[in-house]
Each structure stands twice: as structure tokens, then as C-alpha cells.
Amino acid sequence: MYRFLLTRQWLITMLIALLLIPATIELGFWQLHRHEARVARNELIGRALTAAPVPFDTLSTAPGTAVPKDLTWRAVTATGRYDTAHEFVVRKRTDSNGTIGYFVVTPLKLSDGRGDVLVNRGWVASGDDATAYPPVPAAPGGEVTLTGRLRADETSAGSGIRDRAGLPDRQFNLISTAQQAEDTGATLLGGYLELTATAPAPADQPQLIPEPNHSDIGPHMAYAIQWWLFTAMIPVGVWVLARREARDRAKQAAEAAAPAEPVPAA
Known part of the structure; x- marks a missing residue:
């Protein structure tokens, strides 16, 4: 059959x-x-965000140090003065509504002299001319104490963002301490601080980056x-x-x- x-x-x-x-x-x-x-990943982020903040330079102690995966998103603090002369923006970044603009990154010279820390101060909208530096709220003058999230350097392999040359002055595609150290000669600690709060609070600042969603599985x-x-x-x-x-x-x-x-x- x-x-x-x-x-x-x-x-x-x-x-x-x-x-x-x-x-x-x-x-x-x-x-x-x-x-x-x-x-x-969600559990890691949840633990990191609820942990008590620690000084940035206790987790990243040497220039060019790669941030370990289990320390990413850890709450950190840093005290120092902004180095506005070496501020730059990162292109094609979106806010919480998906609007394309820039991240504003300003180095912070640590008060203890152990190096500089890149600080992602937040998001700003694009100006009318994509080749010109966008309008950016000025970084606070004097000594400030920052609170934020520890983030690893961005790479093309990890982010999928192509890092191409020939961009306008002080505009980059990635947040990379190695790239900035080579470009400016500064002694930068590895990784960067994603800003959540500043003391004393500034009158104006870029739009802070929201906390990552760590509840959606x-x-x-x-x-x-x-x-x-x-x-x-x-x-x-x-x-x-x-x-x-x-x-x-x-x-x-x-x-x-x-x-x-x-x-x-x-």
C-alpha cells in the first residue's frame, strides 16, 4: 500500500x-x-545601574585600557575640569524619539592627575549645515563632579558603524579613546563616561542619554x-x-x- x-x-x-x-x-x-x-545582558545592566557609584579611575586605571564586559554600564563618578579645546561630536546619533543628531563628547581632566576621561555629555540636534560644527551648550567651567555610566570604546566591529575619514573638523563616527589620544596627544583612560548628572548643575546642557532598557527580553x-x-x-x-x-x-x-x-x- x-x-x-x-x-x-x-x-x-x-x-x-x-x-x-x-x-x-x-x-x-x-x-x-x-x-x-x-x-x-539585562541582569548585568540592572546590577550595574543599581550599584553604588565608584570613581572612574578605579575601574579604568591605565590609558587605553579596555573596559571589561562585566563592568560596562557600571555607575561611576569623576571630578575635574572640562577640556573644551578638545571637544568633538559624534555623527548620526539619535535621541529617544529617533531624531538624528550628534553626541557631544568633551574630555575631563581628572583632579587627581591620573589622566583624562572622555565624557559623552548627551545629544544635540543637527544644524542647517552638516559640514559645520553644530550648536552645542557650553561645558561648565571650573571643577565639576560627574556621575554617569561606564562605557567601552566604540569600534566598527562592535557597533556596525563604518569609521570613514575625511569628516569635517572635530566630527567623528565613533567614540574611541585610542583615536582621540592619537589625534590630540592626551593621556586618556580607556572607555568613556556616559553622563547622567553634573554637580554643580549647569544652566544648559545637551539632552542626556536615557538609561538603557533592561526589562525587555x-x-x-x-x-x-x-x-x-x-x-x-x-x-x-x-x-x-x-x-x-x-x-x-x-x-x-x-x-x-x-x-x-x-x-x-x-
């Missing part, structure tokens, strides 16, 4: 099904791992379950198709074997 399963068409169908089963299982685990990574677990449900449906689908084919063939065979009805004489 099921000898048709040995035909070329059905052998190809079953081969495709056998290949799809491990592929969809693996795709499910891929989405599961993405879910686990998202949960771990994304759709990856749902996608994993969908892939595994699809895995279970593959053999069921092949069985349903085979049963239907068997019934159709049996019906055709029965119709062929039935005696023809006599034709009435005229």
Missing part, C-alpha cells in the same frame, strides 16, 4: 524532511542562546518555541501527505477494478 514511498519523488521529499529536522532544531537553540544572552524565546514546533510538524506533515497519497491511490485502484456499467440498448 505504501510502496510509492520508494519512488524518486517521495524519497526526495523524505530526504528534505530529514535535513530540515536538525536544521530547525539548531535554529531553535540559536534563538534560545540569543534569549539567554539578552537575559544575561525580546522575542527570541518565542522564536525558539516556534522553530521547535515546526520541527515536530515536519514528520507529522510527511505522514499526513503519505496517508492522503495512499488513500488517493487506493481509490484510483478501486475505481479501475470496478466493472463497467452496461450501456442501455437504444
Whole structure:
């Protein structure tokens, strides 16, 4: 009854099904791992943001130091004076509404003399001329104490942002201490501070970057379950198709074997 399963068409169908089963299982685990990574990231950010702030230079103690992953987003403080002569902006960054503008980054010379810290002071809108330096609220003068989030240097590989040359003066695509140290000769500690508060508070400042969302776990677990449900449906689908084919063939065979009805004489 099921000898048709040995035909070329059905052998190809079953081969495709056998290949799809491990592929969809693996795709499910891929989405599961993405879910686990998202949960771990959210937990890391949550712990970092609720921890008591520590001085920036206790976590980044040498120029060019890469920020460890488990310290990213850690609440930090820094005291010093802004070096406005080496301020720059980072192009094509968005605010919370998705409007494209610039991040304003100003180095802070630490009062203890251990180096300079890049400070992302926040977002400003683009001006009318993309080749000109945008209107930026002035950094506070005198000594200030900053509170913010510790962030790792941006890279093209990590951010997906192409770092191309030939940009207007004091405009960059990435926040990179290595790039700024080479450009200015300053002794910069690795990573940068993403500003959340300034004391004393300035009269005007760029729009502060909001706290990252660390409650959304994304759709990856749902996608994993969908892939595994699809895995279970593959053999069921092949069985349903085979049963239907068997019934159709049996019906055709029965119709062929039935005696023809006599034709009435005229």
C-alpha cells in the first residue's frame, strides 16, 4: 500500500524532511542562546545601574585600557575640569524619539592627575549645515563632579558603524579613546563616561542619554518555541501527505477494478 514511498519523488521529499529536522532544531537553540544572552545582558545592566557609584579611575586605571564586559554600564563618578579645546561630536546619533543628531563628547581632566576621561555629555540636534560644527551648550567651567555610566570604546566591529575619514573638523563616527589620544596627544583612560548628572548643575546642557532598557527580553524565546514546533510538524506533515497519497491511490485502484456499467440498448 505504501510502496510509492520508494519512488524518486517521495524519497526526495523524505530526504528534505530529514535535513530540515536538525536544521530547525539548531535554529531553535540559536534563538534560545540569543534569549539567554539578552537575559544575561539585562541582569548585568540592572546590577550595574543599581550599584553604588565608584570613581572612574578605579575601574579604568591605565590609558587605553579596555573596559571589561562585566563592568560596562557600571555607575561611576569623576571630578575635574572640562577640556573644551578638545571637544568633538559624534555623527548620526539619535535621541529617544529617533531624531538624528550628534553626541557631544568633551574630555575631563581628572583632579587627581591620573589622566583624562572622555565624557559623552548627551545629544544635540543637527544644524542647517552638516559640514559645520553644530550648536552645542557650553561645558561648565571650573571643577565639576560627574556621575554617569561606564562605557567601552566604540569600534566598527562592535557597533556596525563604518569609521570613514575625511569628516569635517572635530566630527567623528565613533567614540574611541585610542583615536582621540592619537589625534590630540592626551593621556586618556580607556572607555568613556556616559553622563547622567553634573554637580554643580549647569544652566544648559545637551539632552542626556536615557538609561538603557533592561526589562525587555525580546522575542527570541518565542522564536525558539516556534522553530521547535515546526520541527515536530515536519514528520507529522510527511505522514499526513503519505496517508492522503495512499488513500488517493487506493481509490484510483478501486475505481479501475470496478466493472463497467452496461450501456442501455437504444
